[in-house]
Amino acid sequence: MTTTGEVHTGAGGGPWWWVRWRGAVLDISLAAVSAVECALEGIQFSRDAGLPVSIGMVFGLFAGVTLLLRRRWPIAVVLVSIAITPAQMGFLMGIVGLYTLAASELPRRIIGALACMSFLGMFIVTYVRAHQGMVRGDLAIAGGFIPFLSVTTALGMTAPPVLLGLYVGARRRLMESLRERADSLERELMLLAERAEERAEWARNEERTRIAREMHDVVAHRVSLMVVHAAALQAVARKDPEKAVRNAALVGDMGRQALTELRQMLGVLRTGEGAGGRAARSAVPLAAVGAAAAAAASRAVDDPSDGPCLAELEELIGQSAAAGMVVDLLVEGEERPYPPEVEQTAYRVVQEALTNVHKHAGGAKTYVRLAHRSAEIAMQVENEPPPEPGSSHAARLPSGGNGLVGMRERVSALGGVFVSGPTDAGGFRVSAVIPAGAA
Numbered sequence: 001m002t003t004t005g006e007v008h009t010g011a012g013g014g015p016w017w018w019v020r021w022r023g024a025v026l027d028i029s030l031a032a033v034s035a036v037e038c039a040l041e042g043i044q045f046s047r048d049a050g051l052p053v054s055i056g057m058v059f060g061l062f063a064g065v066t067l068l069l070r071r072r073w074p075i076a077v078v079l080v081s082i083a084i085t086p087a088q089m090g091f092l093m094g095i096v097g098l099y100t101l102a103a104s105e106l107p108r109r110i111i112g113a114l115a116c117m118s119f120l121g122m123f124i125v126t127y128v129r130a131h132q133g134m135v136r137g138d139l140a141i142a143g144g145f146i147p148f149l150s151v152t153t154a155l156g157m158t159a160p161p162v163l164l165g166l167y168v169g170a171r172r173r174l175m176e177s178l179r180e181r182a183d184s185l186e187r188e189l190m191l192l193a194e195r196a197e198e199r200a201e202w203a204r205n206e207e208r209t210r211i212a213r214e215m216h217d218v219v220a221h222r223v224s225l226m227v228v229h230a231a232a233l234q235a236v237a238r239k240d241p242e243k244a245v246r247n248a249a250l251v252g253d254m255g256r257q258a259l260t261e262l263r264q265m266l267g268v269l270r271t272g273e274g275a276g277g278r279a280a281r282s283a284v285p286l287a288a289v290g291a292a293a294a295a296a297a298s299r300a301v302d303d304p305s306d307g308p309c310l311a312e313l314e315e316l317i318g319q320s321a322a323a324g325m326v327v328d329l330l331v332e333g334e335e336r337p338y339p340p341e342v343e344q345t346a347y348r349v350v351q352e353a354l355t356n357v358h359k360h361a362g363g364a365k366t367y368v369r370l371a372h373r374s375a376e377i378a379m380q381v382e383n384e385p386p387p388e389p390g391s392s393h394a395a396r397l398p399s400g401g402n403g404l405v406g407m408r409e410r411v412s413a414l415g416g417v418f419v420s421g422p423t424d425a426g427g428f429r430v431s432a433v434i435p436a437g438a439a
Contacts, residue, residue, distance in 0.1 A: 017072045027068055034093045035064030038084070045087040060089055067093045074101040078114045085121040088129070094118060095161045102165025103172070115162050123154035213406040215262075222258040224358045226251050228323040250322055309343040310335075310370070313350060317368060320354045326365040327354070333372030342434050345410045346370075346379055349418075352403045353381035353430040361386035364427065376416075378433045385426035407432070 018024040038060030046056025063084050070077045078101050081094035098118060102111055127150040233247040308316075317327045338346075350368060357366050366383040404420050407430070411418040416434035423429050 023071065027070060030070075030092070030096055031065050031068035034067040034090065034096070035061045037092050038064035038089045041087070041089040045089065063090055064093060067096060070097055070100040074104050075106070075110070075114065077101075078118065082114075082118050082121045085118075085125050088125065091157065094122075094157060098158060099161035099165040099168075102162045103169035104165075105169070105173075111162070111166075115158055119154045119158045122157050123150045126150040126153045209409075213409065216403070216406060219258055219262055222254050222261070224355045225319055225323050226254045226258070228358055228362065229254065232324060254319075308347040308351075309340070310338070310346060313347060313368075313370070316347070316351055316354070320358070320366075323358065324363065325354070325357065328365070328367045329370070330368070331370045331372070335372055338377060338436060341414060342377060342436065345414055345416075345434060346377055346432070348410060349379055349407050349430065349432045350381055352407050356403055356428070356430075357381075357383045361428065363387045373436070375437075376433050376435050378431070380429065380431045382423065382429040383427045404430075 015021070015024055018027070039057045040060070042056030042058075042060030043053050044056075045051075045060070046053050049056075063080060066077055066080045074097060077093065077097035081090045081097050084090045085094070098115060101114060104111075127146060130146045130149055229247045229251045233244050233251065236247070237244045314329070317329050320327050337343075350370075354366065354368075357364060361383050364383045364386045366381065369378075369380040369382075371378040407420075408418045411432045411434060414434050416432060418432045420430045421428070
């Protein structure tokens with residue numbers, strides 16, 4: 001089976017080998033016209049051959065009906081048209097057959113060979129008929145004009161349908177190629193859209209995680225100290241009024257600091273300041289404003305230049321000491337500046353570790369070690385076992401369960417190592433090592 005280059009996608013809606021009913025009706029009509037033509041031409045053929053007229057008409061009918069197979073077997077149709085050319089039959093069948101053959105997806109060498117055979121057949125028949133007519137006196141032309149007439153007739157019967165079929169076939173194949181390419185691009189765009197949505201969802205989750213971690217680091221420590229001081233204030237309010245006043249002042253200071261940091265965080269999350277001002281908001285679409293604001297918030301939340309540094313570590317330990325914790329700080333190595341990301345992460349690790357001591361081991365002595373090494377900075381926060389429940393100063397602070405996870409995420413993001421767990425003595429230890437040049 002050969003194909004004429006038509007689109008054969010999907011389930012065929014026509015009968016037999018036709019894809020559409022429209023094609024079937026067209027071929028049946030052409031075959032009927034060709035059969036009538038060949039039958040009429042068979043009358044003259046039967047007279048010239050000395051045969052009964054009925055034989056010539058039946059022969060012409062059968063020959064003309066073969067045009068019905070032009071889409072399925074175009075080679076057979078062209079061969080039949082070449083075979084009946086000497087009988088001067090099948091001119092319509094020859095033209096339509098050559099067109100269908102040229103428009104098909106058969107190799108060019110086969111199309112060229114059959115076209116040459118049809119040209120030679122038509123040339124020979126025209127030449128012989130013209131020469132016989134000139135001899136009988138039916139044609140009043142010069143003998144030298146016969147070759148020109150034969151070549152012109154043969155070209156007129158073969159060249160136009162072949163060229164038109166080649167053009168239509170090439171155009172059809174081009175359209176199919178463009179359609180396939182468009183379908184492929186559409187599928188790729190769908191995949192890209194799905195991947196973009198997945199990346200956007202992942203980015204939103206990461207953004208929520210980062211903001212939650214930052215909020216936890218900024219607020220949880222100071223609020224924990226406030227709760228500890230409030231518990232101490234409740235314990236000494238009647239026994240030592242002066243100490244109660246000092247604790248109340250500390251609680252107020254801690255609250256104001258927590259509110260200030262919380263206000264800064266909420267200001268970062270406002271979309272108004274992150275999109276480049278009112279002029280920019282009026283000049284860009286709403287979606288672009290939202291995207292720019294989200295990006296600005298993300299950069300501001302993770303901007304280490306606005307975060308704490310190691311120089312504030314003593315102040316942090318002093319706040320814990322003011323809350324009743326005994327903290328021992330030991331710094332090893334020569335102090336030097338680090339990238340802001342490293343200093344902020346180191347500070348947050350110590351801060352969260354001290355917050356956990358306030359929550360779970362109130363009153364326990366704590367050791368903070370900070371080591372400046374050649375290629376890294378190491379920190380360790382270890383507390384002794386908490387005192388007896390009766391002597392504990394802990395205020396039963398709630399735990400969100402995300403402190404250690406947040407510390408591990410921060411350290412791992414910089415290529416460092418984070419380890420935490422209980423000690424043999426019954427305390428708890430938090431250790432982290434961060435590369436000095438991590439960013």
